[in-house]
Amino acid sequence: MKDPVKASLQEQLAVARRAQILDAAIKVFAQKGFHTTTIKDIAREADLADGTIYKYFENKTALLLGILEPPRTRAQQEMSFLLESDADIHSVMKAFMLQPLMAFKKDNFELFKVIISEILVNQELRERFHQQVLGPMLQGGEAYLRRWSEQGVISPQNIDLTIRAIAGMILGLLLEQSMGDQTLEAQWDELPDTIASLIVNGIKKEPL
Amino acid sequence: MKDPVKASLQEQLAVARRAQILDAAIKVFAQKGFHTTTIKDIAREADLADGTIYKYFENKTALLLGILEPPRTRAQQEMSFLLESDADIHSVMKAFMLQPLMAFKKDNFELFKVIISEILVNQELRERFHQQVLGPMLQGGEAYLRRWSEQGVISPQNIDLTIRAIAGMILGLLLEQSMGDQTLEAQWDELPDTIASLIVNGIKKEPL
Amino acid sequence: MKDPVKASLQEQLAVARRAQILDAAIKVFAQKGFHTTTIKDIAREADLADGTIYKYFENKTALLLGILEPPRTRAQQEMSFLLESDADIHSVMKAFMLQPLMAFKKDNFELFKVIISEILVNQELRERFHQQVLGPMLQGGEAYLRRWSEQGVISPQNIDLTIRAIAGMILGLLLEQSMGDQTLEAQWDELPDTIASLIVNGIKKEPL
Amino acid sequence: MKDPVKASLQEQLAVARRAQILDAAIKVFAQKGFHTTTIKDIAREADLADGTIYKYFENKTALLLGILEPPRTRAQQEMSFLLESDADIHSVMKAFMLQPLMAFKKDNFELFKVIISEILVNQELRERFHQQVLGPMLQGGEAYLRRWSEQGVISPQNIDLTIRAIAGMILGLLLEQSMGDQTLEAQWDELPDTIASLIVNGIKKEPL
DNA sequence: AATGAATGAGGCTTCATTCAT
DNA sequence: AATGAATGAAGCCTCATTCAT
Numbered sequence: 009m010k011d012p013v014k015a016s017l018q019e020q021l022a023v024a025r026r027a028q029i030l031d032a033a034i035k036v037f038a039q040k041g042f043h044t045t046t047i048k049d050i051a052r053e054a055d056l057a058d059g060t061i062y063k064y065f066e067n068k069t070a071l072l073l074g075i076l077e078p079p080r081t082r083a084q085q086e087m088s089f090l091l092e093s094d095a096d097i098h099s100v101m102k103a104f105m106l107q108p109l110m111a112f113k114k115d116n117f118e119l120f121k122v123i124i125s126e127i128l129v130n131q132e133l134r135e136r137f138h139q140q141v142l143g144p145m146l147q148g149g150e151a152y153l154r155r156w157s158e159q160g161v162i163s164p165q166n167i168d169l170t171i172r173a174i175a176g177m178i179l180g181l182l183l184e185q186s187m188g189d190q191t192l193e194a195q196w197d198e199l200p201d202t203i204a205s206l207i208v209n210g211i212k213k214e215p216l
Numbered sequence: 217m218k219d220p221v222k223a224s225l226q227e228q229l230a231v232a233r234r235a236q237i238l239d240a241a242i243k244v245f246a247q248k249g250f251h252t253t254t255i256k257d258i259a260r261e262a263d264l265a266d267g268t269i270y271k272y273f274e275n276k277t278a279l280l281l282g283i284l285e286p287p288r289t290r291a292q293q294e295m296s297f298l299l300e301s302d303a304d305i306h307s308v309m310k311a312f313m314l315q316p317l318m319a320f321k322k323d324n325f326e327l328f329k330v331i332i333s334e335i336l337v338n339q340e341l342r343e344r345f346h347q348q349v350l351g352p353m354l355q356g357g358e359a360y361l362r363r364w365s366e367q368g369v370i371s372p373q374n375i376d377l378t379i380r381a382i383a384g385m386i387l388g389l390l391l392e393q394s395m396g397d398q399t400l401e402a403q404w405d406e407l408p409d410t411i412a413s414l415i416v417n418g419i420k421k422e423p424l
Numbered sequence: 425m426k427d428p429v430k431a432s433l434q435e436q437l438a439v440a441r442r443a444q445i446l447d448a449a450i451k452v453f454a455q456k457g458f459h460t461t462t463i464k465d466i467a468r469e470a471d472l473a474d475g476t477i478y479k480y481f482e483n484k485t486a487l488l489l490g491i492l493e494p495p496r497t498r499a500q501q502e503m504s505f506l507l508e509s510d511a512d513i514h515s516v517m518k519a520f521m522l523q524p525l526m527a528f529k530k531d532n533f534e535l536f537k538v539i540i541s542e543i544l545v546n547q548e549l550r551e552r553f554h555q556q557v558l559g560p561m562l563q564g565g566e567a568y569l570r571r572w573s574e575q576g577v578i579s580p581q582n583i584d585l586t587i588r589a590i591a592g593m594i595l596g597l598l599l600e601q602s603m604g605d606q607t608l609e610a611q612w613d614e615l616p617d618t619i620a621s622l623i624v625n626g627i628k629k630e631p632l
Numbered sequence: 633m634k635d636p637v638k639a640s641l642q643e644q645l646a647v648a649r650r651a652q653i654l655d656a657a658i659k660v661f662a663q664k665g666f667h668t669t670t671i672k673d674i675a676r677e678a679d680l681a682d683g684t685i686y687k688y689f690e691n692k693t694a695l696l697l698g699i700l701e702p703p704r705t706r707a708q709q710e711m712s713f714l715l716e717s718d719a720d721i722h723s724v725m726k727a728f729m730l731q732p733l734m735a736f737k738k739d740n741f742e743l744f745k746v747i748i749s750e751i752l753v754n755q756e757l758r759e760r761f762h763q764q765v766l767g768p769m770l771q772g773g774e775a776y777l778r779r780w781s782e783q784g785v786i787s788p789q790n791i792d793l794t795i796r797a798i799a800g801m802i803l804g805l806l807l808e809q810s811m812g813d814q815t816l817e818a819q820w821d822e823l824p825d826t827i828a829s830l831i832v833n834g835i836k837k838e839p840l
Numbered sequence: 841a842a843t844g845a846a847t848g849a850g851g852c853t854t855c856a857t858t859c860a861t
Numbered sequence: 862a863a864t865g866a867a868t869g870a871a872g873c874c875t876c877a878t879t880c881a882t
Contacts, residue, residue: 021841043337046875057843059844097419128330142395160421163417163422170419184384208419212371226865266868268866271867441862474864585823591808592804593800599803600800681848
């Protein structure tokens with residue numbers, strides 16, 4: 009085991025196994041929900057034995073934590089990259105929405121359901137989510153708003169609350185969609201544009 | 217038991233008992249979450265025997281459904297009453313926010329957590345919530361927006377999506393708060409005003 | 425309560441109530457089986473409250489015991505009356521079968537199922553049944569066989585075992601029928617004759 | 633686990649475990665009856681954990697079904713073998729009785745009680761019993777009677793009913809014995825002979 | 841490293857029975 | 862005498878987790 013090549017091979021294998029298990033977990037969680045899913049379900053999906061799961065994850069909750077881990081939440085990184093650019097407000101706003109709103113679309117928002125559902129009830133998960141997903145998202149947005157505010161592009165409202173309201177809108181729309189709202193489902197792709205508009209201009213009719 | 221007086225007494229007692237159980241359930245659910253709460257917990261809190269719960273509720277899920285029942289969700293009714301009035305946009309918007317944002321404040325949003333958490337995972341509950349809470353909220357708001365739109369007060373954007381975005385913002389803020397966001401917690405009471413402003417005017421600086 | 429008329433009235437009422445409850449019990453037991461039937465089922469069928477049952481019967485088992493009580497097991501009395509007569513062997517044998525084989529036919533043998541099923545597992549019930557039903561049946565038959573044996577009509581085989589075999593045949597046929605044997609069901613009415621013949625003559629071809 | 637040696641070992645172990653559990657179940661069921669026996673009772677007797685039972689049997693009823701499974705009901709097969717032979721009627725008849733009458737003697741008929749008791753009340757069990765035990769028994773006997781009838785050894789009575797009456801006699805005797813009849817218990821070993829005689833010749837005195 | 845058999849704690853639910861009215 | 866609300870013991874079963882191989 010002192011052979012560094014071997015060691016790194018082992019390591020790579022372990023990483024692969026972890027990924028394999030997480031993929032299975034995501035799939036089954038999305039299908040059946042967290043509490044309804046058994047370790048056996050995941051093991052079967054990953055084509056492993058029950059016990060093997062526990063070599064890579066301490067317990068069932070750790071699987072959910074694993075899903076939230078960095079490599080899988082690359083979302084906000086790409087976003088923050090975008091935020092550095094110099095596009096106009098509407099474009100940036102739209103881009104800000106696009107990522108999260110579309111991210112969950114592929115699996116029909118099932119995974120969103122599972123994660124949020126469990127987050128609401130599990131403290132550790134909640135903190136992780138706040139740190140790894142919500143926090144960065146808010147900070148990124150905040151920085152942007154602050155810059156715009158300094159540039160006099162937007163009115164210097166309470167920025168803390170404003171960015172939280174915007175982020176909340178995204179979360180809330182995902183929530184409503186997850187609850188089976190038909191109207192949202194039908195027009196989902198128009199959301200980024202509509203909302204960006206709403207946030208930038210408000211609902212009030214523009215004075216001529 | 218053909219005695220009508222006695223009968224109605226019994227009936228009243230039954231109603232009281234139901235309420236007593238629901239109160240206990242709300243309390244314990246809020247403290248421990250749905251899955252973690254046992255029937256025994258609720259029974260103890262209600263100062264009743266386990267079995268008694270089942271005289272009034274078919275099963276554990278029915279307790280959660282009970283929490284969503286009309287008398288306890290009177291919220292949106294009062295709101296819709298408000299919406300009939302002729303106040304200016306900002307005031308109405310603020311009122312629209314006020315109700316839900318404050319409703320859950322008293323129990324530290326714990327109940328919101330539990331309900332949403334379970335809603336995301338339980339179809340029946342989800343449908344009930346959509347029918348009894350979200351639906352009315354959306355319809356009420358939609359009617360308002362439509363009226364304003366006709367009056368030329370607001371720009372005739374996609375109203376369906378707009379109202380959902382607004383409602384989503386409320387839900388999302390509750391969600392962020394439930395996840396332990398400190399900033400929100402500190403400034404919660406300023407939210408209605410800030411958000412109403414945001415929605416009405418947007419973030420863009422007013423052209424002079 | 426010292427009024428003897430009143431007292432006897434009370435008493436008569438009590439007897440009627442008992443009967444009412446037993447009738448209900450018989451009906452529901454036959455429909456659903458002993459273990460599957462709840463006191464509530466019986467109470468509902470008897471149009472009484474649960475608690476009332478317990479004023480007349482100590483517990484659920486007592487209801488089954490009640491079903492076996494004399495007035496309802498008048499069977500063997502009529503039979504023993506028949507046995508006194510001087511008919512030929514075949515007729516008597518046939519009569520001996522007729523009563524029990526037909527008694528349970530009316531409720532589709534469901535009650536037989538329930539009683540036997542529980543008898544096999546409940547000692548007290550077993551003893552009662554042996555005393556009140558099986559015993560008299562055996563004794564009646566035994567007396568008859570003995571008389572015939574003395575008269576030289578039948579061969580003096582082991583009478584104890586013979587009568588038990590005959591009674592067993594009856595029980596066993598009821599059992600087979602209860603198990604859903606189609607052939608038996610179709611030809612049930614021919615049984616008394618066929619069996620009487622079998623017992624009297626055996627299966628062996630008569631020597632010319 | 634692709635190792636075939638290992639796999640077959642596992643398999644053998646599983647079979648053994650099943651047997652171990654069934655043995656325990658038989659023992660406890662015989663002692664306490666089906667409904668009174670808890671899974672814990674069986675687990676304790678088998679020296680296993682409660683949950684382990686469920687790896688091998690779907691539920692409590694499956695344990696009873698297991699008891700009726702082929703390897704344990706090999707009885708009638710041996711009997712049918714006997715029926716092929718060319719012994720005289722009396723011997724065959726006696727053999728026909730011998731097997732079932734003695735099979736249950738070893739455990740004091742307790743198992744018979746439990747099985748029959750539950751069969752009467754459980755449809756699935758009833759069908760299995762009819763298929764696996766009673767059916768073969770009847771068919772075997774029927775074939776025999778029919779052959780004899782063609783050979784002119786026995787009188788061509790209604791063979792369907794006759795074989796059912798004979799089988800019924802066996803069942804009924806087991807039932808009487810199970811109910812605690814002392815006389816039967818004392819003379820149980822003489823039964824096959826006595827009954828064979830009864831069935832072959834009937835009770836009527838032979839005409840000289 | 842992987843397996844999967846075994847574990848056993850724990851929850852939901854039913855229902856016979858009691859007892860205050 | 863009748864009621865039926867309340868009781869609470871008890872059982873079946875699930876499933877996360879462990880550990881010997």
